[in-house]
Amino acid sequence: MEQKRDVIIACDFASAEETLAFLDKFTDVKPFVKIGMELYYAAGPDMVRQIKARGHKIFLDLKLHDIPNTVKKTMAVLSKLDVDMTNLHAAGTKAMMEAALEGLTRPDGTRPLLIAVTQLTSTDEQRMRDELLINATLPETVMHYAENAKDAGLDGVVCSPLEAAIVKERCGKNFITVTPGVRFADSAKDDQRRIMTPAQAKEIGSDYIVVGRPITQAEDPVAAYKRCVEEFV
């Protein structure tokens, strides 16, 4: 469970073929990759095993949220897949997060890093208030959920790069921040709004940046990845 700054490529592809063709481009480096719901539901656990066998670290981004017992048993299955990092929704309560940790821990005491999603960046304050009946502000909710995750023994949270510094302040410098929403100064923003460059993310203390399209859609993905590493690590 060593903690070090790294760039995680979001492999948001819809098939195993596309994903492996993309990873084939990386011959001298084996980047840390994120497998999300789209790819996992399309290609299954075998995709995870294949990517792992090629020597990549894997963040399995499935955002579990269910009753504690179900999450605990599911985490035990994911732990056997030998992923390096996985996640869940902090909204599932501390009891669910504690159960998840228990399930994730292997018989030898090792386990993948476990990271909580606080409030999705697609949820705004008005929806929180009107639909979820949460009256606190968005930043307060994010920080409170981060503290719950810390209390439950989790390793860190996924958050906007803009929130990373304050999460560190509230939860301690060893509490990991995994931050998407990263763009090169000269690249397209796509649908991301609150963005930072890799260098800025480093400055504010992100531990891992998750970068998708600036690498996957680049003319030369390996060069884009290396540029990211140069700026961030």
Ligand code: C5P
């Ligand atoms: O292509 P792009 O760099 O925008 O990809 C970012 C990745 O991070 C995607 O897989 C996206 O689903 C994920 N993500 C995000 N914002 C969040 C949580 C996850 O962009 N708040």
